[in-house]
Amino acid sequence: MTATTKPHEMLAEMLSAKLEAVDALIRERMASENAPRIPEVTAHLVGAGGKRIRPMLTLASARLMGYEGPHDEKLAATVEFIHTATLLHDDVVDESKQRRGRPTANLLWDNKSSVLVGDYLFARSFQLMVETDSLRVLSILSNAAATIAEGEVLQLSAMSDLATSEDTYVKIVRGKTAALFSAATEVGGVIAGATEAEVQALWTYGDALGIAFQMADDVIDWMEGTGKGYGDDFRECKLTLPMIRAIAGSPEEWGFWARTIGKGQQQEGDLEHVAALLAQTGALDSTRQTALDWAGKARAALRDLPEDPIREVLHDLADYVVARLK
Amino acid sequence: MTATTKPHEMLAEMLSAKLEAVDALIRERMASENAPRIPEVTAHLVGAGGKRIRPMLTLASARLMGYEGPHDEKLAATVEFIHTATLLHDDVVDESKQRRGRPTANLLWDNKSSVLVGDYLFARSFQLMVETDSLRVLSILSNAAATIAEGEVLQLSAMSDLATSEDTYVKIVRGKTAALFSAATEVGGVIAGATEAEVQALWTYGDALGIAFQMADDVIDWMEGTGKGYGDDFRECKLTLPMIRAIAGSPEEWGFWARTIGKGQQQEGDLEHVAALLAQTGALDSTRQTALDWAGKARAALRDLPEDPIREVLHDLADYVVARLK
Numbered sequence: 140m141t142a143t144t145k146p147h148e149m150l151a152e153m154l155s156a157k158l159e160a161v162d163a164l165i166r167e168r169m170a171s172e173n174a175p176r177i178p179e180v181t182a183h184l185v186g187a188g189g190k191r192i193r194p195m196l197t198l199a200s201a202r203l204m205g206y207e208g209p210h211d212e213k214l215a216a217t218v219e220f221i222h223t224a225t226l227l228h229d230d231v232v233d234e235s236k237q238r239r240g241r242p243t244a245n246l247l248w249d250n251k252s253s254v255l256v257g258d259y260l261f262a263r264s265f266q267l268m269v270e271t272d273s274l275r276v277l278s279i280l281s282n283a284a285a286t287i288a289e290g291e292v293l294q295l296s297a298m299s300d301l302a303t304s305e306d307t308y309v310k311i312v313r314g315k316t317a318a319l320f321s322a323a324t325e326v327g328g329v330i331a332g333a334t335e336a337e338v339q340a341l342w343t344y345g346d347a348l349g350i351a352f353q354m355a356d357d358v359i360d361w362m363e364g365t366g367k368g369y370g371d372d373f374r375e376c377k378l379t380l381p382m383i384r385a386i387a388g389s390p391e392e393w394g395f396w397a398r399t400i401g402k403g404q405q406q407e408g409d410l411e412h413v414a415a416l417l418a419q420t421g422a423l424d425s426t427r428q429t430a431l432d433w434a435g436k437a438r439a440a441l442r443d444l445p446e447d448p449i450r451e452v453l454h455d456l457a458d459y460v461v462a463r464l465k
Numbered sequence: 466m467t468a469t470t471k472p473h474e475m476l477a478e479m480l481s482a483k484l485e486a487v488d489a490l491i492r493e494r495m496a497s498e499n500a501p502r503i504p505e506v507t508a509h510l511v512g513a514g515g516k517r518i519r520p521m522l523t524l525a526s527a528r529l530m531g532y533e534g535p536h537d538e539k540l541a542a543t544v545e546f547i548h549t550a551t552l553l554h555d556d557v558v559d560e561s562k563q564r565r566g567r568p569t570a571n572l573l574w575d576n577k578s579s580v581l582v583g584d585y586l587f588a589r590s591f592q593l594m595v596e597t598d599s600l601r602v603l604s605i606l607s608n609a610a611a612t613i614a615e616g617e618v619l620q621l622s623a624m625s626d627l628a629t630s631e632d633t634y635v636k637i638v639r640g641k642t643a644a645l646f647s648a649a650t651e652v653g654g655v656i657a658g659a660t661e662a663e664v665q666a667l668w669t670y671g672d673a674l675g676i677a678f679q680m681a682d683d684v685i686d687w688m689e690g691t692g693k694g695y696g697d698d699f700r701e702c703k704l705t706l707p708m709i710r711a712i713a714g715s716p717e718e719w720g721f722w723a724r725t726i727g728k729g730q731q732q733e734g735d736l737e738h739v740a741a742l743l744a745q746t747g748a749l750d751s752t753r754q755t756a757l758d759w760a761g762k763a764r765a766a767l768r769d770l771p772e773d774p775i776r777e778v779l780h781d782l783a784d785y786v787v788a789r790l791k
Contacts, residue, residue: 174618255617262610281591288585292500
């Protein structure tokens with residue numbers, strides 16, 4: 140480990156034995172004797188090497204609270220299955236062509252497989268949860284699954300809707316990202332038998348981390364030289380927090396917003412005009428600050444949890460997800 | 466009730482108070498404060514008035530085994546939610562334009578809503594199950610959900626595959642229909658505290674009923690004057706049991722099958738030729754007989770269960786699903 144090791148890499152090192160067991164479990168459980176096509180589809184995604192943030196959050200939370208049983212691995216695999224299932228379904232919803240630098244499953248295998256294999260992974264994730272014998276874990280994760288689906292539907296209906304509020308934005312962000320982060324940390328505490336206050340702190344950490352992470356992404360959409368498409372959210376008429384605040388801060392531009400986002404009629408020069416409005420209204424800076432505040436909330440939640448090297452890395456992780464904004 | 470009342474109508478009368486409670490629960494639980502679009506999509510399906518066979522199987526099984534608690538309603542709603550979710554996802558998979566005589570949700574609301582609202586209903590169904598406090602019920606229904614998804618993937622990969630076996634066909638049928646039927650009857654017995662032998666008998670009844678039902682559908686695809694499209698499965702290169710047996714019984718027609726189903730190159734006169742082969746090889750008659758045998762297996766399973774008016778109607782239901790074949 141060097142001084143420049145990133146927090147998620149540090150976590151991966153600290154949890155390496157557990158993560159290997161989780162990977163083995165994932166490979167074992169995604170296999171289907173009856174439908175061999177299933178692992179072909181999922182291997183494509185699981186093998187694409189995401190950062191495994193969500194399963195690490197579960198493993199880290201359980202270890203931080205002193206858990207020594209076998210269920211943390213099952214729950215970490217559960218969380219990764221739910222995440223993978225939502226990615227497969229998102230590909231259909233977004234009609235996206237690339238994910239993690241590779242062609243998405245729906246282009247390789249078509250929409251049908253994406254839908255059905257996603258369903259299969261959801262079902263498999265519930266089978267894994269049942270094996271933990273904890274109704275509370277099942278309740279937390281089925282609530283998270285409902286919040287995820289609601290958030291995605293909400294994002295669809297908020298598309299192009301200039302009346303989208305900051306409150307709606309936060310609900311969408313919880314659905315897209317934070318609900319699974321907070322469920323991942325919460326169940327880690329629950330199986331470890333943590334106190335209610337500790338479970339609550341773990342939930343708050345995961346929730347705030349997820350919101351900070353997604354909000355940072357929405358700011359980065361407007362930062363040049365990040366390797367991501369500049370202004371993609373505007374092109375897709377997605378109302379992220381920077382845009383919600385820019386719209387609120389520029390009532391004289393109502394006609395412009397109604398045309399470009401309400402009707403989706405965009406022309407040359409519009410993107411530059413939005414960038415100017417984001418700066419003039421201070422919308423981008425204030426969103427950056429809000430993301431930093433959420434990261435601070437995540438760090439603060441850790442105070443109520445035991446001192447431990449794992450806690451230090453979780454602390455650094457909260458800084459790391461917003462580090463790109465500074 | 467008249468002598469011509471159909472068994473499922475009879476069941477609906479016998480269970481009417483329970484069914485009303487289930488409908489109220491479905492309306493309550495499909496509502497989403499955060500995403501009002503959800504009930505719009507589901508009301509379209511739930512309101513289209515299916516026969517409610519699956520929830521009635523759960524209610525009937527629980528009542529037959531003497532259950533008097535409140536969880537049968539939750540499980541009946543669960544089963545209907547899972548069914549509705551699979552219909553929504555099937556619409557995307559089949560690219561279907563009509564269901565129950567109305568335009569399908571994916572045309573009205575697009576594929577995106579079908580995928581996401583289906584996911585929402587899956588999540589809601591698991592929330593309902595958790596409320597029954599029974600890990601065994603959760604295990605049965607998550608296994609059923611996995612079997613359903615596997616069966617659908619299997620059906621996709623078996624499409625146009627002339628090597629599809631009868632064994633594969635039965636797996637597909639379990640996924641499409643029988644897995645949810647058998648889970649519906651099994652959980653009814655489980656919450657009622659039935660003995661293992663009784664639970665097994667309920668499972669066997671649901672499984673055999675579902676297989677007989679689907680097999681009858683696949684025969685009816687080749688019966689004229691039923692109001693369904695004649696030979697649709699052939700046109701879609703779906704290998705149902707009549708076709709699997711006709712292929713096996715006509716080795717001299719290999720070139721014909723390879724062209725029309727293997728490659729999907731169909732021309733005028735092909736449908737009539739298949740109909741002739743189904744008759745010549747005896748494939749249609751033998752499938753009809755196999756469906757009747759499964760209905761007999763369903764009736765036989767009831768022998769191990771308590772004598773009761775409900776049992777009589779379940780008996781008649783097994784006859785009814787294959788009555789169209791006689």
